[in-house]
Amino acid sequence: MMAGTPTHTKRQVIDDSFLENRAKVLDLAAFLDRVDRAAGALDAAGAKEAPDDDFRTDALRRAIALLLDGKPERARRILELWSDHSTEPIPAAPMKGALGTVDLR
Amino acid sequence: MYIDPHIHMVSRTTDDYQRMALAGCVAITEPAFWAGYDRSTAQGFADYFRLLTDTEPKRAAQFGIAHHTWLCINPKESEDVGLAREVLGLIPGFLDRPNVLGIGEIGLNKNSRNELLVLEEHIALAKRYGVLILVHTPHLEDKLKGTILIMDAMRNQGVDPGRVLIDHVEEHTVRHVLDRGFWAGMTLYPDTKMTPQRAVDVFEVHGTDRLWINSAGDWGVSDPLAVPKCRVEMRRRGHLQDAIQKVSFDNPLQFLSQSGRFRLEP
Numbered sequence: 001m002m003a004g005t006p007t008h009t010k011r012q013v014i015d016d017s018f019l020e021n022r023a024k025v026l027d028l029a030a031f032l033d034r035v036d037r038a039a040g041a042l043d044a045a046g047a048k049e050a051p052d053d054d055f056r057t058d059a060l061r062r063a064i065a066l067l068l069d070g071k072p073e074r075a076r077r078i079l080e081l082w083s084d085h086s087t088e089p090i091p092a093a094p095m096k097g098a099l100g101t102v103d104l105r
Numbered sequence: 106m107y108i109d110p111h112i113h114m115v116s117r118t119t120d121d122y123q124r125m126a127l128a129g130c131v132a133i134t135e136p137a138f139w140a141g142y143d144r145s146t147a148q149g150f151a152d153y154f155r156l157l158t159d160t161e162p163k164r165a166a167q168f169g170i171a172h173h174t175w176l177c178i179n180p181k182e183s184e185d186v187g188l189a190r191e192v193l194g195l196i197p198g199f200l201d202r203p204n205v206l207g208i209g210e211i212g213l214n215k216n217s218r219n220e221l222l223v224l225e226e227h228i229a230l231a232k233r234y235g236v237l238i239l240v241h242t243p244h245l246e247d248k249l250k251g252t253i254l255i256m257d258a259m260r261n262q263g264v265d266p267g268r269v270l271i272d273h274v275e276e277h278t279v280r281h282v283l284d285r286g287f288w289a290g291m292t293l294y295p296d297t298k299m300t301p302q303r304a305v306d307v308f309e310v311h312g313t314d315r316l317w318i319n320s321a322g323d324w325g326v327s328d329p330l331a332v333p334k335c336r337v338e339m340r341r342r343g344h345l346q347d348a349i350q351k352v353s354f355d356n357p358l359q360f361l362s363q364s365g366r367f368r369l370e371p
Binding site (some may be wrong): 095 | 140176181206214216217218219220222243244245246247249250253254275276277293302303306309324341342343
């Protein structure tokens with residue numbers, strides 16, 4: 001396969017995948033609604049209860065802005081947005097897992 | 106017919122072998138990985154390496170699947186450099202087993218100094234024995250930084266990038282990896298890596314040279330049939346059988362055959 005050679009027309013892509021992606025947008029909307037409805041402070045450090053105060057929901061909102069900017073390569077740019085851009089190894093691993101995004105605030 | 110070049114069958118049931126065989130899987134490779142907990146002794150790794158080189162090939166063969174493996178201590182267990190060096194010392198004793206293709210999956214997890222040190226010692230071991238390398242890149246926000254650090258470590262030791270597969274690439278790392286001459290793997294993992302749809306997007310944007318797909322099926326949320334599902338997605342989107350075969354069979358065959366040990370029959 002040669003790079004940059006899509007097999008389907010724009011119409012075909014939308015016909016094939018609109019419903020699947022419509023559902024994903026609703027899932028995201030419902031997730032943000034669920035966060036809004038949920039009780040309690042976001043962390044033990046005394047953060048305000050507004051969902052914007054969690055670095056992950058903040059990162060989602062910033063990614064949504066990239067979805068709407070009309071520029072190409074949205075997936076790559078969102079992954080870069082959420083990435084650690086430092087270049088030196090850290091002194092020691094603080095945990096095994098990853099959180100999904102750096103704190104962009 | 107397809108190859109799943111990265112799957113952890115130690116964590117899967119025998120039924121999964123049967124389903125994979127029915128879907129057309131003829132060969133797999135199983136890198137050594139983190140078991141979900143830190144092993145407390147090097148002897149625990151010796152037992153694991155016996156499983157990878159003796160037990161799993163027999164289990165796979167019952168379903169006509171050829172089983173191969175890669176040996177290492179995973180970066181998630183590399184903070185304890187003393188234990189890591191004990192495990193590194195065990196590996197040469199297993200490298201002559203007939204299903205061992207090389208060192209893997211080595212790499213970084215949180216991009217720490219000790220992880221990098223243990224990675225460098227794995228690379229040196231692979232160079233000393235002239236074997237292939239399979240690389241794990243970090244998760245999520247750590248992936249981009251870790252991928253660059255790993256490729257720099259390979260360059261610093263003069264490793265031939267054509268003998269290294271860098272796995273778990275995504276849209277923000279695939280071009281870096283291919284441009285530096287390495288092979289790249291895309292892991293089809295429901296929440297944290299690539300979907301079949303996104304993997305096919307990558308083929309459409311970056312082509313199919315030096316790229317493969319795998320399930321990395323393990324003890325977490327994962328799908329041992331992810332590779333055939335991606336093949337279906339390619340077909341659904343109108344890609345020709347040649348391209349489907351290239352990414353799910355020909356490319357893994359080409360890379361893995363450099364080991365001199367890869368085979369399609371158990």
